[in-house]
Amino acid sequence: MLSSVAERIYWxxxxxxxxxxxxxxxxxxxxxxxDLPRGLNISWYNLIELNSAEDSFAERYxxxxxxxxxxxxxxxxxxxxxxxxSLKMVRENLRTTRDVFSPEVWELxxxxxxxxxxxxxxxxxxxxxxxxxxGIIRGCEQVNGQIxxxxxxxxxxxxxxxxxxxxxxDMTSRILDAxxxxxxxxxxxxxxxxxGQIVWGHVLGSLSAELAFRRRVRTRxxxxxxxxxxxxxxxxxxxxxxxxxxxxxxxxILPRGKAVQAQLEVLAAVYYQVExxxxxxQPFRDYVNEVQIRIATLHRHIADTxxxxx
Amino acid sequence: xxxxxxxxxxxGFFDELISSPGNARAxxxxxASCLASLNDxxxxxxxxxxxxxxxxxGVTFTVYSEEGNIDRAWPFDIIPRTIAARQxxxxxxxxKQRLRALNRFIDDIYHDRRIIAAGxxxxxxxxxxxxxxxxxxxxxxxxxxxxxxxGTDLVRDERGRFFVLEDNLRVPSGVAYMLENRAxxxxxxxxxxxxxxxxxxxxxxxxxxxxLAALSPRKVRNPGIVVLTPGIYNSAYFEHAYLAQQMGVExxxxxxxxxxEDKVYMRTIAGLERVDVIYRRIxxxxxxxxxxxxxxxxxxxxxxRAWRAGQVAIAxxxxxxxxxxxxxxxxVPQMIEYYLGxxxxxxxxxxxxxxxxxxxxxxxxxxxxxxxxxANESGGYGMLVGxxxxxxxxxxxxxxxxxxxxxxxxxxTLKLSVAPAxxxxxxxxxxxxxxxxxxxQGEELYVTTGGLTRVAMRKGSLVVNSSQxxxxxxxxxxxxxxx
Numbered sequence: 001m002l003s004s005v006a007e008r009i010y011w012x013x014x015x016x017x018x019x020x021x022x023x024x025x026x027x028x029x030x031x032x033x034x035d036l037p038r039g040l041n042i043s044w045y046n047l048i049e050l051n052s053a054e055d056s057f058a059e060r061y062x063x064x065x066x067x068x069x070x071x072x073x074x075x076x077x078x079x080x081x082x083x084x085x086s087l088k089m090v091r092e093n094l095r096t097t098r099d100v101f102s103p104e105v106w107e108l109x110x111x112x113x114x115x116x117x118x119x120x121x122x123x124x125x126x127x128x129x130x131x132x133x134x135g136i137i138r139g140c141e142q143v144n145g146q147i148x149x150x151x152x153x154x155x156x157x158x159x160x161x162x163x164x165x166x167x168x169x170d171m172t173s174r175i176l177d178a179x180x181x182x183x184x185x186x187x188x189x190x191x192x193x194x195x196g197q198i199v200w201g202h203v204l205g206s207l208s209a210e211l212a213f214r215r216r217v218r219t220r221x222x223x224x225x226x227x228x229x230x231x232x233x234x235x236x237x238x239x240x241x242x243x244x245x246x247x248x249x250x251x252x253i254l255p256r257g258k259a260v261q262a263q264l265e266v267l268a269a270v271y272y273q274v275e276x277x278x279x280x281x282q283p284f285r286d287y288v289n290e291v292q293i294r295i296a297t298l299h300r301h302i303a304d305t306x307x308x309x310x
Numbered sequence: 311x312x313x314x315x316x317x318x319x320x321x322g323f324f325d326e327l328i329s330s331p332g333n334a335r336a337x338x339x340x341x342a343s344c345l346a347s348l349n350d351x352x353x354x355x356x357x358x359x360x361x362x363x364x365x366x367x368g369v370t371f372t373v374y375s376e377e378g379n380i381d382r383a384w385p386f387d388i389i390p391r392t393i394a395a396r397q398x399x400x401x402x403x404x405x406k407q408r409l410r411a412l413n414r415f416i417d418d419i420y421h422d423r424r425i426i427a428a429g430x431x432x433x434x435x436x437x438x439x440x441x442x443x444x445x446x447x448x449x450x451x452x453x454x455x456x457x458x459x460x461g462t463d464l465v466r467d468e469r470g471r472f473f474v475l476e477d478n479l480r481v482p483s484g485v486a487y488m489l490e491n492r493a494x495x496x497x498x499x500x501x502x503x504x505x506x507x508x509x510x511x512x513x514x515x516x517x518x519x520x521x522l523a524a525l526s527p528r529k530v531r532n533p534g535i536v537v538l539t540p541g542i543y544n545s546a547y548f549e550h551a552y553l554a555q556q557m558g559v560e561x562x563x564x565x566x567x568x569x570x571e572d573k574v575y576m577r578t579i580a581g582l583e584r585v586d587v588i589y590r591r592i593x594x595x596x597x598x599x600x601x602x603x604x605x606x607x608x609x610x611x612x613x614x615r616a617w618r619a620g621q622v623a624i625a626x627x628x629x630x631x632x633x634x635x636x637x638x639x640x641x642v643p644q645m646i647e648y649y650l651g652x653x654x655x656x657x658x659x660x661x662x663x664x665x666x667x668x669x670x671x672x673x674x675x676x677x678x679x680x681x682x683x684x685a686n687e688s689g690g691y692g693m694l695v696g697x698x699x700x701x702x703x704x705x706x707x708x709x710x711x712x713x714x715x716x717x718x719x720x721x722x723t724l725k726l727s728v729a730p731a732x733x734x735x736x737x738x739x740x741x742x743x744x745x746x747x748x749x750x751q752g753e754e755l756y757v758t759t760g761g762l763t764r765v766a767m768r769k770g771s772l773v774v775n776s777s778q779x780x781x782x783x784x785x786x787x788x789x790x791x792x793x
Contacts, residue, residue, distance in 0.1 A: 002566050003577045095368070096542055099555035107366045114365070155579060255580035306579045 001155040005097050007307040009156055012093035013163025019086040019116075020140035021171045022073055025050070027133035028206035030126065035198050044069035050178045051081055067124070075120045083123075083136065087116040102150040105143065112139035158250040162302060165250075169243035170295050172207065176230055177288045179203040180280050183223065196277075200226040212236040227284070228274040240291065244268060247298070256305055263301040267294045315346055318730055318738045324470045325740065326391045326729040337392040337788035340506050344499070345389065350736050357732060360388045360498045369490045370548055384487060385781035387731045388498050391743065391763045395509060395789040401464070401472055401747070402757045404656030407646060409460050409749045412477060412633045414649035416456040419632055420446050430644050434665070435637050438716045440686045441480070443594060445601055446629030449618055452525045453752055456630040459518070459589075460749045461485070464761075465659070466727035473659045473724075475744065477642070479626060479634040481591050485514060485748045486549035487782055488762040489556075495784040507792035509759045511785075514748065515556035518589075521752040522557075525623035526586040533586035535559040536576060538567070540592045540608045550591050564592075569612030572619040587623045588613075594628050625752075636685045636719045637663055664711050664718040673720040674711065677704045680720040681772075682711065695772060697723050726772055729783070731765060742766045744774050745785065760785035 025047055033044075045064040048057045053072075056079060061068040076082045091113045098106055115135060122128035151157050182199050201221050204210045209230070216233060217225050233239045248264055251257040272287040274280065316332040327338040334342035348356070361383070369384040393401075418425050419442070425431045436442055461482025463475040492511050496503055519535070526533035539550035541563050554561035566576050567585065575582035590597065596606040598613040616622045632638070640661040643654045662669040662680070673680060682694040694707045711718045728740035747761030764774035767781040774780040 001579050002560055002562060003579055004563070004566050005560070006579045092542075095551070096561075098551040099559075099561050103367065103555075106368055110366055110368045 001159075003307055005100065006155065006159045007303070008093040008097045009100060009159040010163040010302070010307070012090050012097065013160040014167040015086045015089040015093065015163075016140055016143060017164045017167040017171070018081065019083055019090060020137055021167070022081070022083045022086065023133040023136040023140075024206050024208075025175075026070065026073060026123070027130060027137070028202050030129055030133075031205070032198070032202040035202075037195075046178060046182070047073060049181075050174050053079070053081060056080070070124060070129075074123045084116060084120060087113050097156075100151075100156045101147060104150060105146050108139070108143045108146050112136070112143060115139060155254060158254050159306075161246055161250045165243040165246045166295060166299055166302075168238060169240050169247075170292060172230055172238055172240055172243065173288050173291045173295070175203055175206055176227060177285060179223070179227070180284055180288070183280065184282075184285075196223050197221050199223075203230070207238045209236055209238060222277075223280050224274045224276055227280060231272060231274065254306070259305045260298070260301045263294075263298050267291070267298055270294065314738070315342060318740075320728055320740045322468070323725055323740060323742070324466055324468050324727040326393070326466075326727055326743070327389075328730075335392070335394075336790045337394045337786070341390060341392060341499075341502060341786075344502055353732070353736055356498050357388055360386055360494050363494050363497050364490075367490065367493070368548075369487070369494075384490070385767060385776065386491065386494060387741075387765055387767070387781055387783040388495070389730055389732055389738075390495055390499075390784040390786045391729045391745075392786045392788050393760065395507075395787050396791070398760070398787045401656065404472075404474075404654070405462055405747055405749050405757050406755045407650065407652060407655050408462065408474065408477070408642060409457065409751050409755065411642065411646040411649050412460070412479065413455045413457055413751060415638075415645045416479075416627075416630055416633050417450075417454045418649075420449060420456075420629060425645070425648055428648065430648050431641050435635075435641075435716070436632075439632055439635060439638075441594070441629070441631035441635060443629035443632070445614060445618075446627070449627070449629075451627045452527075452623060455751050456627040457633065458521055458525070458625040458627075458750060458752050460751070461746050462749060464656075464745045464747065465724055466745075468725040468727075470727065472656060474639075474642070474656050475659055476636070477634060477639060478746075480593065480631040481546075481626070482746070482748065483546040483549050483591075484746050484762040484764075485758070486552040488746075488748070488758065488760070488785070489514060489552070491762070491782055491784040506786075507789035509787045509789060511759050514758055515553060517750055517756045518553065519557040519559070521750045521754070521756070522587045522589055522623075522625060524753040525625060527620055527623060528584075528586050530586070534576070534584050535587045535589070536562045536567075536585055538562055538564070538588050538590040538592060540564075540596065544591070546591065553589075559589075564607065564609045567610040567613070569610060569616050572612070572616045572621050574610070574613065574616050574622045585622060587625065589625050594631060597624075597628060634686075636661070636683055637665065637716065640719065659721045659724065662720040664715040664720065670711065670715055673718075674708055676720075677708060679723060681723050682707060682718055682720045685717050685719060695723065698772075723772075729763075729765070731767070731781075731783070739769065741769070742772050742774070743783070760787045 029044065029047060044066045047069055048054055057072055061072060072079055072082065074083045077084050079085060091109055094101060094106060094109050119132060123132040179199055183196060200223050204213050204226055213226065213229050217229055219225055231240050234241055236242060244267055251260050251264060270290055318331065320328065327334055327342065329335050364383050364386055370382060415425065426433045457479040459482065461478040461484060464472050465475050466472055489511060522535050523533055536559055537550050537554040539547060539561060551561055560576060562576055568575050568577060574585040576585050592608050595602045596608040598609050598611060599606045600611045601614040614628065617624050617628065640663055643658055646652055646654045662673050664670045664673055673682065678696045680696045684692045694703065696704065726742040728742050730738040731741040733739045743763050743765045745761050745763050748758045750756040763783050763785045765781045765783055766772055766774045768779055
């Protein structure tokens with residue numbers, strides 16, 4: 001496989017995952033904010049922080065309100081992480097690799113792209129927002145399903161998996177961090193309502209993980225249980241561990257994978273067990289931050305090994 | 311209301327589908343009655359289905375504009391154009407004959423130039439050719455064939471006779487649209503394919519693959535074949551990707567390739583991999599910055615060395631464009647007789663060469679009735695359609711001809727054939743069209759079943775190029791005897 005094609009497929013995988021994650025985040029925030037008690041200092045702007053997009057947001061908007069945040073994340077074509085931009089990048093990358101995926105994949109991507117572009121106004125207002133996000137998530141799943149059903153498990157597939165799981169691990173870590181910071185910042189309100197349960201319930205919800213969590217952990221939703229599950233569960237497809245293992249699988253199969261193996265072990269070497277509420281303090285945030293840095297380093301190793309032309 | 315065939319008027323032109331108002335030609339009979347059985351709403355829903363299919367399949371072409379490149383949906387008319395299979399077989403034979411002669415000519419030009427010595431082709435034409443590549447002198451590509459892929463533009467006159475308008479021997483495009491047009495029509499008018507002997511078109515990619523594979527300098531079971539594209543911003547990028555996908559070969563850009571010791575490799579995730587055959591879709595002058603334009607980043611440094619050394623095959627071969635010149639075109643009938651000893655099966659459109667003083671005088675005196683074309687342009691650019699031009703435009707063109715006579719030829723304004731197209735309001739109106747079949751030559755010769763029909767979508771217009779408001783329709787070769 002051409003290096004340049006591998007790179008585009010990898011990015012198509014990342015952007016497709018990012019598109020879905022953005023829709024998931026907005027969908028869950030809609031619901032979270034309705035459940036929270038008044039006076040709590042949790043706002044839509046958290047989504048900007050979660051995506052480390054404070055600077056590019058500030059360049060475009062002054063007011064950190066729902067309208068601007070949603071606009072920035074959904075439809076802003078100048079924002080490199082907006083849903084619009086992500087969908088466009090999926091399409092552009094797949095367009096240049098049309099010789100790899102089946103025509104049906106391309107058709108679905110096109111449909112999704114036009115849906116995202118033409119219906120994005122629905123996502124602005126609260127009334128239709130849920131439906132819009134659903135449509136995007138469903139469209140992404142359709143694309144993933146079509147790809148899974150019609151793509152050979154050769155190098156193309158492995159690069160798509162690499163992109164998908166690296167992006168996903170990164171997002172799961174960000175969502176965990178957001179959960180932790182929410183509770184740290186509203187410590188004085190803890191106890192007023194069962195705030196922990198609301199926040200961590202939504203953390204699970206943003207990853208469609210409620211059911212898997214309950215079946216696996218068999219306990220009520222609590223910070224430590226959720227965090228430990230999303231970090232270390234080997235079976236649910238959005239946990240950090242699961243993502244890491246899929247990345248490892250892909251790297252094992254690809255030629256010259258040995259060059260990346262070491263960095264993968266570095267990522268696996270950090271382990272954090274969450275047993276009590278105390279474990280979710282600053283050390284937890286530091287740990288999650290470290291995971292993100294190591295994911296970024298892994299990405300660089302992947303790029304150097306397979307994409308570098310020269 | 312249904313489509314009104316009785317009041318559809320071909321305006322005195324040869325109509326591809328009907329012989330007189332209300333009377334369909336044999337290969338179009340079922341089509342016409344099927345369309346007549348649909349009411350307005352059904353016709354509209356078929357049209358919409360075609361539009362949705364095009365959008366969904368992502369069939370686009372790129373239009374260059376000042377605001378950047380725009381990807382437009384492929385303009386498509388749902389009413390197919392039909393040709394009887396028996397008639398098509400004659401056209402096919404003529405196309406093969408023509409390409410054989412053209413390839414003999416190109417090979418002759420880059421070797422002994424016997425045709426010039428024989429006094430049949432004037433040396434001056436060559437001396438001023440923009441597409442003659444001295445770098446190719448003495449090279450012998452496989453089978454002596456330089457133009458492996460040719461897109462020949464055919465038109466029909468008021469009597470329905472086929473004429474060759476142009477031989478596109480450089481990087482002709484359109485074949486993917488031919489294939490997609492069929493895919494769209496099968497979805498839009500499925501009932502017709504059940505009962506009608508419409509010959510399939512979809513073996514082209516396999517034929518192209520075989521043609522390319524046979525060119526491999528290494529006799530290996532799986533030669534490395536690539537499609538070389540200038541990239542996503544090229545107007546035919548869709549087609550480059552489409553063909554690579556259909557053939558199961560890599561689509562590469564110049565930066566994916568590297569030449570080492572006269573061998574060509576592509577950069578892959580496992581390291582360098584040998585390339586044996588390049589189906590290039592970039593012009594000669596961008597192929598190799600070491601030999602041609604030094605600032606071009608589209609090509610591959612050293613590619614010409616590798617080709618000359620016989621380590622890689624390039625299709626079409628560099629320099630093949632020497633025969634893709636409207637002045638050279640005028641000599642094709644003589645070439646056929648000279649190289650093949652045969653009578654031409656497909657006639658040329660009568661052509662006046664402005665380089666010849668007598669013919670030039672005629673052209674200048676008859677600008678208002680002629681079409682004048684630059685010898686080396688493609689895409690329908692830079693031409694004058696005399697009867698449709700203003701006096702000022704004609705005067706300006708006369709100056710251009712006098713300044714550079716070798717670069718211009720003139721042809722009569724043909725009464726191009728028409729076919730009914732669906733226009734706004736669900737009515738049928740005649741629109742002019744042409745036909746571009748694709749001819750392959752390598753070890754064997756092959757002609758597509760039909761080709762790409764291009765339609766001038768604007769009323770009365772003769773310009774069919776998609777870059778200038780042209781559209782297209784599916785082309786059916788119908789075996790009326792198989793019914």
